[in-house]
Every structure is written in structure tokens, then in C-alpha cells.
Amino acid sequence: MLQAFTGKVLLLFLSLWEIWMYYQFLYATCIEKTQLLKWQRVVMQISIWSIGILFAINRNILFFSHVMFLLGIIYLILILWMVEKKDFIFLASITIIYFSSVALLDFFFAFLGMCMIEDMFAENIYFSGHQIEKIVIYFCSRSCVACILNGIKKYGAEKSIDRFKYIFLVIGVFFSILVRGYQVIISDMAMGRRELQGSKSLVSMSVVIAVLIFLMILWVKNRILQEENNTLVMEEQLQHQKYCEMVEVMEQNRELIHDTKHHFLVVQEYLKNEEYENLQKYIKQISDEFQRTVPKVYTGIKILDFILEQKRVVAQKSGIRYEIDTMLLTGIPTTEQETCALFGNLLDNAIEACCLVETEEKWIEIQINQSNQLLSIEVLNTFEIPCIRKQGVFETIKEERSVHGYGIKSMRRIVDKHQGLITYEEKEKIFITKITFFNV
Template identity: 35%
Template sequence: MLTVLLQGIQIFLSMLEVWLCYQLLYCTLLEKEYLNLKEKIIIWTNIIVWGILVSYNRNIIFFSHGVFILGLVFTGICTINIIKKYKRLIVSLLVMSYSLTALLDFLFLFLSMAVLDYPTTQAIYDGVSWLKLPIFLLSRVIMLICLFLLKKRGELFLKNILEYRKLLYIISVILVVLLRRYQVVMCRMVFGRIPYNGMNSGMSLLLLMVIILSVWGLYVKSLMLQKENQFLMSKDELMLQNYQNLMMNMEANKQRVHDIKHQLAVLQGYARDGEYEKFCQYLSEIDGDFYKFENKVWTGHRILDFILNQKKEAAEEKEIDFEICVTALMETSLSDGDISILIGNLLDNAIEACEQMQDGKRWILFKLKKRQRSLFIEISNSLGTVPRIKDGELLTSKKDKILHGYGLKSVKRIVQKYDGVFSFSVEEEAFKVKISFMK
């Protein structure tokens, strides 16, 4: 009875090892919420079947390099059959998960040699022993904790995993080499070919794992800082471009005011000479020019009005109805640059969503209200396809997931900068963004 119980626990721990691999994939490449029944069956078949097979193999030997390779192949085939892309990256993630778990197993086995005698250690390595369970349990608990911390604190890394794939390839190769090396060391100790001393090997393995993971973490942090700097530079370029466009627009207005004097003189000449046909024809021509260059005042805030006119013209050129419902703003605590990024990104996203519609009415509604010291902004647009949402975040349908999403991130950054509140919702085939600043 005890043997059956121990075997059941070992099977569970082996299944947990495979389950942890899939949890890592759920954080990176695999979207759990959108798995169909067939894909779920494939995953759980992989977890159960391979967990049972590995557990029985561990009754014979503590670790088998051949079984390790077969496990990677089996899980890799199951996963690639679901995702169907990023094959090398999938293999790298699986190698990292399985290798780290196996290295932790070796680490605890090495350290346990300090308190266990030689026959007991040999029985753990190549026989059936209940002493294997604490080692396997500790390794998987640590992996579970690490995965939890990665999900909580490494969100940016996980979402942009494709950018760091080369680094993951290198780390996975290093871990496999390290695993093979310490497997050989353990075998030689167990079979008496080298001195029986697990403490030195255990501490060296621990040190190497800490160094590798620390270097990995520092390198990833460095890449993230570079990306942040690039983003800030692009933000400054966007601000400069908006200001330049504004100045060009204002200069064009001055030029048009100057031209009006000459146009009025021509009209007066036609009226004075009684050439009413030419008068009407010329008036029609300049009326079209006035309409084309109209720069309407919506709020009284020059930057915001410029952006609204610019985006409204861009939307109407793409046959998108653009309605503006605002109150006088004049001034706000937000800087001109932050306003241009905030409103510009939101309206660009709305226009892009409308462009993707195959049929139906395409529209955008911009609302802005100011009450005492509070500012409320609401942007709604029509939808063709309901966006996917995961953990409160929008999932892109674009092929390039790396470059997508920084517009919305910059919006959230600005909202947080001014202690505002940001929310979005999907209501009756319409996407709605609400922002409020209470100070």
C-alpha cells in the first residue's frame, strides 16, 4: 500500500514537471483562453502520459539523458502542433524548463550526500526509494515559485519574449551542457570512480546556476532599458513633429490671410466690371480652398484643436464619420506634448480599428468635458472584430507583436503621470476608452 502511495506521489510530481512547462508557454506564446477542445486534450495527454512514463523510468534511474531528450521531443511536438510557429523558441523554452528542474534535482541530491551514506545515495540514484520524493518535491516547488515571480515581475519580458529569443537559445544550450556535465559527475560518484563528496559539486552547481541566471537577468534588464530609451526618443520625435506641423499650419494660415486680400481685389474687379459669370466661377474656386484648409476651433486649446482637425480630416478621407462633442478647455495641467501623444495615439487606434471593418458604418466619436478642476475624455469607435482581452490587456491581431502596443502603453504612462484613471470596454460592437483627470 505504501509503495502504491509513493508511486502515485512520484507520478504526480512528474506530471507537475510537464505542467510547469506549459505554464511557462501560457505566459509567453500559448494563449490558454483560446484553446479549443482538441488542443486541451493534446496538452493534458502530454502531461499525463509523459508524467507516468517518466515516473516509472525514475524507479530505475534518478535521471536519464535519453528520456530527457525524448521528453523534449514529445512535448515539443505537442506544443508545435498547437502553436505552429516559433519552433526554435518553443524548444528553447522547453529545454530551459526541463533543464532547470533536472539541475535542481541534481543540486539537492548532491547536497543530500552530505548527510547520507554511499549505499543510500546509490539506492536513490538507480533504485526505488522514498527519499527521491523530497528531492523532486523541492525542485518543483522552487520552479513553481520562480514561475510565479516571473509572471508577477517579468511581465514586460514575457510579453516581448520574441525579442530575446537569441538569448534564450544560448541559455538553453548552456543549461543542457551543464546538465550533461553534472550527470556524468553524479554517475562517477555513485559508481565509485571519483571521491564521494557531493557538497563541493553541489555548491559549484549552485554557483554556476546563480551566475547564469544573474547574467541573464542583467542582460534582459539592459535590453529593456534600451527599449525604454528608444521609446522616449520616439516620443520626443513625435512631439517635435506635432509642433512642426502646428507651426507649418499657422504659417499657412498667415499666407492664406495675405492671399485673401488679392482674392478680394479680384472679386471686386469682377463685380465692378459686371463680369458675374467670372465672379461666381472664381468664388467657387477659392471657396473650395477655404474648405480644404479650414482649421476649426473646438476647445480653444490650440494643440488639441490642431490634433482634432488633423485626425478628423484623416478619418474623413478614409470615409469614417468623425463626430466631436467637446466643451471649452482653453488650458489644462497636461503639457502640450503629453496631450499630443495621448489624444493622437487614441485617435490613431480608433481610425485603424475602423479601417479594418469590412462592412457596416464606420464612425468615431470624441467627447471631452471639463467640470471645475476635472477633465473627462471619452473616445468611441465602431468595431468589425471584437478585440481579444487577456488579464485586462488588449491582445493584438498583428503579426508583429513586438512593435505593437506602445501607443496604448504611452497613453497609460501619461494617464498615470497625472494620477488619472484609464479604462476601456466593448459595448454593442463599439470600443470605448474613458480617461478622467480629477486634479
């Protein structure tokens, strides 16, 4: 009697733990717990106890019930949608994936138990209400879920994963089909309609799940790379637009400088006739438009010269010595948009690194040379904080890495597109970036 009571209590505890971890998984991936209202927390607590008790009662009768599995998922999806009001498809996908994964883990350890106790499987696990073997299986699968949840919390998870909702939906459907398939297999084995083949089922299940996870990782990674590429292209377009606007302003200033003599004649005429009020209005009119910019020629490539000069002004304002050693170029392989992104990010990185140098010895040196069909670009700058290298690639040192680091990726994408070569080197507190284009 005492053993039966203890078994029921343990089943209730494991079922409550499962539902509690479900909400912890949601908090770690898509729900801000701190923003929940009191009534929302109460509703979630009620759902934990209600579904937990129903699961425990059902598992006291049968190892796995597909009807209870579906009812539990539907109930929690509706509760979650009522509380959070997020995208229904996204909430349904996340819920199906979670409970399907728990069920598949239950089947995995059940097949493992079948290999150990063989003919006693039906009596001790499938139909038994509170045998220790059954409780151990539930405990092992939920312990695995707890480890996965701990990893998600430890390494952090992106809270904007709802953009992958259709990928998650497909994964959830596949997992639920697997659950149904293996539920039929395990019930047939328990009822004697099929030969006990725990080892074969265990191997087939492991292979199928491994393949599905592998395909899922490839799919998600491909989607992330596509989004990153779109972000890089958009960033390059914005940079190009910004520099084009600045070039236009520079052209307007050149026109104003050219027309200065005409402005002097007008000013002299107003002074001669003592029309001081009109003179004041005229001076205000031209001063509002006049932004003096002295155009400089470094390479003969208009947009590149403008970027080099604009970054020189930024560097000097930050107290950075800025030297340019270049020559007139016959051409560059990149488009205007790519030129803006490549040199803009390259020089921005150098300036940011120099700004972190606490001593007065901070400088940037730019060398651009062209020989025959070879274009060589070299940027040297002082730095203080060591750079992070991962798999041979330098990463951003900014704190918010999820929203930074696109500049480095953008440069590499452009260089690779034109079959060039980009290398990085650290030498005695000097960071060297070398870019080489061939067949220019």
C-alpha cells in the same frame, strides 16, 4: 508491496505535475489558452500523460537519465510546434530552459540529500525506484517550480517575449550544459568513480547558477533599455514630424491670410459680373485650404512657440486656464526634435492631470526664463489623483503602464543628455515640474 506501489504512484503524480506546470508556464508567458482549439487541448493532454508516464517509469529505475531528458524535450518541442506553429527557436529555447531548470533543481536537492545520508545516497536515491528520500527530492524541486510559476502568474508576464528568443536560446544551451556536467558528476559519485562531495558540489552549483542568473538579468535588462531607447527616439521623431507638418500648415495659412485682399478682389469681380456659379466654386476652393491660425511669439523659438500655442488651444477646449509667462530667448540647448518631445510630453502630462480634476479650479502656468547661461522652465498645474513615485521617479498613473510612461522617460533622457536637471514637487494639489539647463 504496498510501499512499492505507493512510491510508483507518487512518482507518476510528480512527473505528471511537472509536465502540467510546463504547459501552465507556457500559458503564462507565450500561449493564449483561450484561443486554443479542442484538438489542440486534446494533443496537449495526451502529451502530458505520455511523457509523464515515461518519466515516471524511467525515474523508477534511475534518478536521472540524460537520454530520457533529451527525448522528452524533443517530443514536447515537436508537439508544441505542431499545436502553436510559433517560432521554432523560441519554442525550443523556452522548453529547454524549463526542463533544464527542473533538472538542476533535482541535482541541487540531490546534493543536499547526499550531505545528509552520505554513503546511502546511491542505494536510497540514485538507483532506488521508490525510496522516500528520492520522492522528497522530486517533490521539493517541483514545489520550487510551482512557487516560481505562481509568482509569474501573480505579477504577470509579458506575452511578447519571443523577441528575446536568441537570449533564451543561449541561456537554454548554458543550462543544458550544466545539466550534462552535473549529471556526470552525480553518476560518478553514485557509482564510486568519484568521492562523495555533496557539499562542494552544492556550493559550486549555487555559485555557477547565481552568476548565470545575474548575467542573464543584466543581459535582458540591457536589451529592454535598448528597446525603450529606440522607442523613445522613434516617438520623438513622430512628434517632430507631426509638429513640422502643423508648422507647415500654419505657414500656408499665413500666406492665405496675406493674400486675402487678392481674394476679395476676385470675389468683387465675380459679383460685379454676376458670375455666381464661378464665385461659389472659388469660395469653396479657398475655404477647403483655409485654416486660420494666428501665429504668436512667446520665446522667439519658432517650434517652441508653436507647441506652446497649440497646447493652449487644447487646454482651453478642455476648460483649463492656461497662462504663459516667458521671455524672448537667445536659444535653447535641445534640437527641434528634442524640443517637440520635451515640451510636448511636459504639457500633455499637465493637461491630462488637469482633465482628471473634477472641480472648476484647473489651470496650467508655464514660466520660462533665461538669465546669463541658465535656462529655467517651470510648469505648474492642478491635479486630483496622487502621483506614483518609485525609487524617486514619478511613474505614469495610466492603467496600461506597459504601453504608457514613455513620455516621462523621454523627458528625463533629453534633460540628462544635455546635463540638465529635472525635479518634481507636489504642493497643496499643485504639481510643479522644474527643468534647468546650464551653459545655454
